[in-house]
Amino acid sequence: MNRLDGKIALITGSGAxxxxxxxxxxxxxxxxxxxxxxxxxxxSDVFDKEGSEFASELKSKGYDVYYKHIDVTKNADWDNVxxxxxxxxxxxxxxxxxxxxxxxxxxxxxxxxDWDKTNDVNSKGCFLGMKAASALMQKNNxxxxxxxxxMYGLVGSPYSVGYHASKGAVRxxxxxxAIQLAPYKIRVNSVCPGMVMSPMQVRKKANISSExxxxxxxxxxxxxxxxxxxxxxxxxxxxLGIVYLASDEAQWVTGTDLVIDGGQTAQ
Amino acid sequence: MEKTIxxxxxxxxxxxxxxxxxxxxxxxxxxxTNESDWDKVNDINSKGYFLGTKFAGKLMQKNNxxxxxxxxxxxAIVGGTLSFGYAASKGAVRxxxxxxAIQLAPYKIRVNTICPGFAATPINKHYRLTPNAPEVVSIRESIPLKGFIPADxxxWGVVYLASDESEWVTGTDLLIDAGWIAQ
Amino acid sequence: MTNRLDGKVALITGSGGxxxxxxxxxxxxxxxxxxxxxxxxxxxxSDINDDIGQQFTEELKExxxxxxxxxxxTTNETEWKKLLIG
Numbered sequence: 001m002n003r004l005d006g007k008i009a010l011i012t013g014s015g016a017x018x019x020x021x022x023x024x025x026x027x028x029x030x031x032x033x034x035x036x037x038x039x040x041x042x043x044s045d046v047f048d049k050e051g052s053e054f055a056s057e058l059k060s061k062g063y064d065v066y067y068k069h070i071d072v073t074k075n076a077d078w079d080n081v082x083x084x085x086x087x088x089x090x091x092x093x094x095x096x097x098x099x100x101x102x103x104x105x106x107x108x109x110x111x112x113x114d115w116d117k118t119n120d121v122n123s124k125g126c127f128l129g130m131k132a133a134s135a136l137m138q139k140n141n142x143x144x145x146x147x148x149x150x151m152y153g154l155v156g157s158p159y160s161v162g163y164h165a166s167k168g169a170v171r172x173x174x175x176x177x178a179i180q181l182a183p184y185k186i187r188v189n190s191v192c193p194g195m196v197m198s199p200m201q202v203r204k205k206a207n208i209s210s211e212x213x214x215x216x217x218x219x220x221x222x223x224x225x226x227x228x229x230x231x232x233x234x235x236x237x238x239x240l241g242i243v244y245l246a247s248d249e250a251q252w253v254t255g256t257d258l259v260i261d262g263g264q265t266a267q
Numbered sequence: 268m269e270k271t272i273x274x275x276x277x278x279x280x281x282x283x284x285x286x287x288x289x290x291x292x293x294x295x296x297x298x299x300t301n302e303s304d305w306d307k308v309n310d311i312n313s314k315g316y317f318l319g320t321k322f323a324g325k326l327m328q329k330n331n332x333x334x335x336x337x338x339x340x341x342x343a344i345v346g347g348t349l350s351f352g353y354a355a356s357k358g359a360v361r362x363x364x365x366x367x368a369i370q371l372a373p374y375k376i377r378v379n380t381i382c383p384g385f386a387a388t389p390i391n392k393h394y395r396l397t398p399n400a401p402e403v404v405s406i407r408e409s410i411p412l413k414g415f416i417p418a419d420x421x422x423w424g425v426v427y428l429a430s431d432e433s434e435w436v437t438g439t440d441l442l443i444d445a446g447w448i449a450q
Numbered sequence: 451m452t453n454r455l456d457g458k459v460a461l462i463t464g465s466g467g468x469x470x471x472x473x474x475x476x477x478x479x480x481x482x483x484x485x486x487x488x489x490x491x492x493x494x495x496s497d498i499n500d501d502i503g504q505q506f507t508e509e510l511k512e513x514x515x516x517x518x519x520x521x522x523x524t525t526n527e528t529e530w531k532k533l534l535i536g
Contacts, residue, residue: 001452175449182411182446194435224372225437233435240432249423252384252416255449256442263372266365266438272518274536275494279459282534284491288479289464289498289524315524319463322530338478389467389474422481426489430454 003247004039008089010081012072012129013099014043015051017199019058025199026148027098028054029235033243035063040089044070044081045099072099072125078132091140094246095133097126097147097170102200107161115162122166123173130177134186143186144246147174148238151194151261167192171257178255187254189245194223194261197232225262233262281330284429285323287316287337287360292390297351305352312356313363320367324376333376336428337364338421341384341444361440368438377437379428384444387415411446456490461533463524465495466503480506487515496522496533 011034014027024032027045034041035058045051048069055067068084070077085092100122103114126147137143152159153167171190178188195201205213226232241260244250259265272278293308316337327333342350343357361380368378385406387394394403394415407413424443427433442448465479476484479497486493487510495510495517497503503519510517523529 178446178449179411182413185412187412187446224369225375225377225435228372228375237432237435241427241436244423244427244432249420249427250443252412252420252445253424253441253443254412255446256444258436258441259439260433260436261439262435263368263438266368272494272520274533275459275461276535279492281459282461283458284455284460284486286460286462286465286479286482287524288462288477288482289496289522310525315463318527318530319524322534323461326534383478386478387475388477389472390477392474395474418476418478418481419485421478422485425478425482426454426485429458429460429486429491430489432454 004037007093009094011096015045018054030239033239040064118162123169149190223262223264308352313359454489466497492516
């Protein structure tokens, strides 16, 4: 498999789990798919212990991976890592802005601090990443940026208004960046996952009563394919969608959303 | 000389993927569109996709598996000055895909649409024959990536939607349009 | 050749309108047929231009691919039924 041969890729929020974890998040699963397709991958996160361990696990399997600390809300972290990438590899081909948070709150229970935190990580982090990475990509007149939005960047739900706002922001800033970076042949797209079996969901299952869980699963059945398959979307499926957008197969795809939601928002 | 196939179920026992691609482009302003143009473009571009989805669905249903990819257009999303019946037919494709996605999900059959932008295909040979014609220049300049999309790029999108890599993608539109709709 | 579509049977309508060396290249259907073949699928090329469609299918076979040609007017319900379920 060589769809990303020779590409240098930076993936944020990809170091919270290791191969020993019950399930990998979207970031971790994307790292695996990128490795299988031949990319050099820079894992980044704020969880340095897990992130470094994940990187060494993959290195021992023969993949070309590195771990670097990035708090996506801190410009200095971005500058450090992007200049390290430039010094080490001379270029950056792919940025996946994946780092994100969500909270089990709604309009009435969201505090100003909740709002700020969610929008700082999910929205401002994405902006800072695009700005820092595109400065390097521009020198090469080529690049692909994939921003992780959500189906909750497309439709509403009973949950966090701050999350919806942040994911809507990701979708539209991607389109604006796509237009502004097109002259440099840098493509920008977003991915909108539906109900994914992420570590967040695994933790939720472990922490709530079985009654609450049933209720939650009932809600998940809103997606036609979730219902038919009686399971959630594996994070690797999101990783494979990101591979497509990152690869040269999508050289003419920019400013759009790839929705991977089992049909939930088609209804 | 190997024998030609009779029908798909008999020869292969199944159908995994249908690509509804056959289509025509009839250009024309609403005020100049006559009934026979309307019927022709909607017959091929819209009814043809319905029939394909129906019969492929019947065969795929037996296997509880399948992926149907319908080729629409950026003119399934926005209007333009040059086509009317075509826009209607492509808009129909986009929404019938979503309805079919919901209705065929119980059988694990996925249905998605690809919306190509301005592409360098045989149907658009004027992009290459007269690259400096004012109409062609103005289209090219309106495209953020400033060029016409190679047909092969659409093929890669079709491969992605046909493969098991997109097992959870259904009822959606994949735009391969060089950023045109994003503006 | 990779294997993203190994073992899959695929029907592509309107995929027989051009040949590999046609002046304006392949369209969406023909390009898809080629990439599907490369990825390991069995491909049924279909079109109303039987001559070119058959020739294109031969070109695919010459490359070692598993391709077949069948006539299909997509606006005709009887033809769909005959091609898919007999």
